[in-house]
Amino acid sequence: MAKPTIPTEEYMLSGHMACLGCGAPLAMRYLLKALGKRTVVSIPACCWAVIPGVFPYTNLKVPLVYTAFEVTGASISGLRAAIDARGIKDVNVVGFAGDGGTADIGIQALSGAVERGENIIYMCYDNEAYMNTGIQRSSLTPFGAWTTTTPVGKTKFWQKTQKKNMVEIMVAHRIPYAATVSVAYPEDFINKVRKAAGIPGPKYIHAFAPCPTGWRMPPEKTIEIARLATDSCVFPIYEVEYGKYKITRKVVNKKPVADYLKMQGRFSHLGEEEMKQIQEYVDREWELLLKKEEFTKEW
Amino acid sequence: MVKKVITGNSAAAYGVKLARVQVVSAYPITPQTTVVEKLADFVANGELNARFVNVESEHSALAALISASLGGARTFTATSAHGLALMHEMMHWAAGARTPVVMVNVNRAMGPPWNIWAEMTDSIAQRDTGWIQFYGESNQEVLDTMIQLYRICEDKEVMLPGMICEDAFYLSHTVLPVDIPEQEDVDRFLPPFESAYKLDFDNPVSIGSLSMPHQWYMELRYKIAESMENARKKIVEVDREFGKIFGRSYSGLVENYRGDDADLLLICAGTMASTAKDVVDEMRNEGVKAGLLRLRVFRPFPNAEIVNLVQNAKVIGVADRSISFGNQGPFFTEIKGALYGKIPTKLLKNYIVGIGGRDVTTNTLKSIFRNMASIKDHGLDEEVTWVDLKR
CATH class of the missing domain: 3.40.50.970 (Thiamin diphosphate (ThDP)-binding fold, Pyr/PP domains)
Structure with missing residues (x-):
């Protein structure tokens, strides 16, 4: 039998409350497989405030400290301070928040924690809208997407702005390590989390986690769509270590972005013109990323 | 030490x-x-x-x-x-x-x-x-x-x-x-x-x-x-x-300063209580039976302590350094609540003082005690007064 490429230990148990096909439990599962038992996780308001189950039950085999929506960065700073004060050396302190809790309401506390150089791992599981509250747009909702607060309607009120680039925002903080991962690539996911755990100071990992409910797609397509997101360069897989860029999943034969968009009901209202616009944007961002990798090659 | x-x-x-x-x-x-x-x-x-x-x-x-x-x-x-x-x-x-x-x-x-x-x-x-x-x-x-x-x-x-x-x-x-x-x-x-x-x-x-x-x-x-x-x-x-x-303690939730036999009993909190203690002494020297209760703790609220300590008072004045807009001073409302049904009806008056750091001087507090004395003799003028308010 072939040797498993990912650890067989489980720190996230089955029987959770996520929707069918949800990418978020996969993100937590891989994260904890990489970090192991000596890990404490802090989670704000998000789908993961519900997924572990109702008090007094939990589906995690590590300590979990819930916190308020906007303060994951502060909560993990406090946890690290307490752990340091108690002289404990071998514990991973992890913040685990959604895209709204990271890029919108939680960006201040995250920025503070990263600027202070806290020894923490922050993972954003990005499903591109406020899914727990019922698919409202966030600043990580992509251009063109329908959500309940960017409905299509007669006036084409769908999302008109491009999503914030959280990794770049973190790089601008001169963070020691920032990376993107996808639930479609568990080996890469786990390798990056392990690498992050070995680097002192703040680490930011942005995990692509499709939401079948909010993206209006079949639940069995989660991995397929996540792969397509990377293969079309909508969501490139890369890391930035002390400013040096490295694309960890090279895309050789770029798939058309339209293939990715057409699999999801949230983009079903888009015409050829908008698809073309999105393709151009994705191409430009990809070129920029290649150039950054090239520019920082010798660093 | x-x-x-x-x-x-x-x-x-x-x-x-x-x-x-x-x-x-x-x-x-x-x-x-x-x-x-x-x-x-x-x-x-x-x-x-x-x-x-x-x-x-x-x-x-x-x-x-x-x-x-x-x-x-x-x-x-x-x-x-x-x-x-x-x-x-x-x-x-x-x-x-x-x-x-x-x-x-x-x-x-x-x-x-x-x-x-x-x-x-x-x-x-x-x-x-x-x-x-x-x-x-x-x-x-x-x-x-x-x-x-x-x-x-x-x-x-x-x-x-x-x-x-x-x-x-x-x-x-x-x-x-x-x-x-x-x-x-x-x-x-x-x-x-x-x-x-x-x-x-x-x-x-x-x-x-x-x-x-x-x-x-x-x-x-x-x-x-x-x-x-x-x-x-x-x-x-x-x-x-x-x-x-x-060698120091602070009487738990409420400090009683010459309040046991006071006719005019003022209740307040914070630093104005220090000034009020001086004023109480002065009033006592003038033969006025003044006293002070200092709220040291607001939560948990000292309901029973207040009921016990106001038994002999004829007029109770409550000085609030805050206001709950649409009602009265917060201490006043809570004290009224504490007393309801526990003691025979007393004359209760609320003084809003020191808002935004306006000084609560000995004169401010004397005017409050004088008002309480007048209430004792002539009955309640109004339930809430903003003291030292410029009009």
């Missing part, structure tokens, strides 16, 4: 040091800043072995400390007015998570218009968050209450956060002689924090999970109410024990 002439903010910082706080997190706001500056000095000089988390907001300060407390550390923050208001969400969270975070709040008015001077509206507005609230009268009391608060809040039967309030500038920036207790005495009085939770990687728990209407949320809230009731007894016990070791 060392005697130092220091400000209230400095006294608070000595309290933190003596309590061997492990994690400090705060954000600067006038007039709180000198508390954390002093603490930063203590940490920098190696006098206090604490982690100092220089957060980007008060909201994050309290969030960090809640998680630090759940991680098993003794924690401290200090803030004021707008900072406290920004913390409001996490104030509820601290009590709900049963974390004995201790805070100094420098009572300051809320803007606009901008005003950095003394008023109690900021902390009164946190009334329903589940925090124990003390109001200090002197710098010594601020320091001593800090040490008492850790004992009270960390008690297994309490496990709630607590704050000690200082009037802006009257305490925060005014120097007074303060006895700094010996570290070994404080260590004897205040053992290290033993959290019920800590982080146990062999038996991990989730803290703060979703709880549904049909199961435990209501019961968990009942437990907070119960713990707040337990705190009444603890406050008195801890104050008494403190007195035995340090």
Whole structure:
């Protein structure tokens, strides 16, 4: 039998409350497989405030400290301070928040924690809208997407702005390590989390986690769509270590972005013109990323 | 014992040091800043072995400390007015998570218009968050209450956060002689924090999970109410024990100053109580039977103590350094509630004073006592009066 490429230990148990096909439990599962038992996780308001189950039950085999929506960065700073004060050396302190809790309401506390150089791992599981509250747009909702607060309607009120680039925002903080991962690539996911755990100071990992409910797609397509997101360069897989860029999943034969968009009901209202616009944007961002990798090659 | 002439903010910082706080997190706001500056000095000089988390907001300060407390550390923050208001969400969270975070709040008015001077509206507005609230009268009391608060809040039967309030500038920036207790005495009085939770990687728990209407949320809230009731007894016990070791105590929840036989009984909190004590003495010299009750604790509210202490009064005046718009002074409303059905009807009057730091002088308080005397003879003029209001 072939040797498993990912650890067989489980720190996230089955029987959770996520929707069918949800990418978020996969993100937590891989994260904890990489970090192991000596890990404490802090989670704000998000789908993961519900997924572990109702008090007094939990589906995690590590300590979990819930916190308020906007303060994951502060909560993990406090946890690290307490752990340091108690002289404990071998514990991973992890913040685990959604895209709204990271890029919108939680960006201040995250920025503070990263600027202070806290020894923490922050993972954003990005499903591109406020899914727990019922698919409202966030600043990580992509251009063109329908959500309940960017409905299509007669006036084409769908999302008109491009999503914030959280990794770049973190790089601008001169963070020691920032990376993107996808639930479609568990080996890469786990390798990056392990690498992050070995680097002192703040680490930011942005995990692509499709939401079948909010993206209006079949639940069995989660991995397929996540792969397509990377293969079309909508969501490139890369890391930035002390400013040096490295694309960890090279895309050789770029798939058309339209293939990715057409699999999801949230983009079903888009015409050829908008698809073309999105393709151009994705191409430009990809070129920029290649150039950054090239520019920082010798660093 | 060392005697130092220091400000209230400095006294608070000595309290933190003596309590061997492990994690400090705060954000600067006038007039709180000198508390954390002093603490930063203590940490920098190696006098206090604490982690100092220089957060980007008060909201994050309290969030960090809640998680630090759940991680098993003794924690401290200090803030004021707008900072406290920004913390409001996490104030509820601290009590709900049963974390004995201790805070100094420098009572300051809320803007606009901008005003950095003394008023109690900021902390009164946190009334329903589940925090124990003390109001200090002197710098010594601020320091001593800090040490008492850790004992009270960390008690297994309490496990709630607590704050000690200082009037802006009257305490925060005014120097007074303060006895700094010996570290070994404080260590004897205040053992290290033993959290019920800590982080146990062999038996991990989730803290703060979703709880549904049909199961435990209501019961968990009942437990907070119960713990707040337990705190009444603890406050008195801890104050008494403190007195035995340090030679100073503060009469638990309410201080009675010449109130037993007073016809005219004034109730107030904070520094104006010091001035009022002088005025009571003067009135007594003039043959007026004046007295004072000082509210040391606002939560838990000293209902029974007040009922006992006002039995002989003919007129009760309540001086509020805050106003609940659309009703009356918050102390007044609560005191009326405490007395209802417990004593025969008394003449009760509310005085709104010192808003936005307007000085509450001996003359202000004398005019209040004179008004109370007039009420005693002629009946109530109006239920609420704004004293020294320019018209």
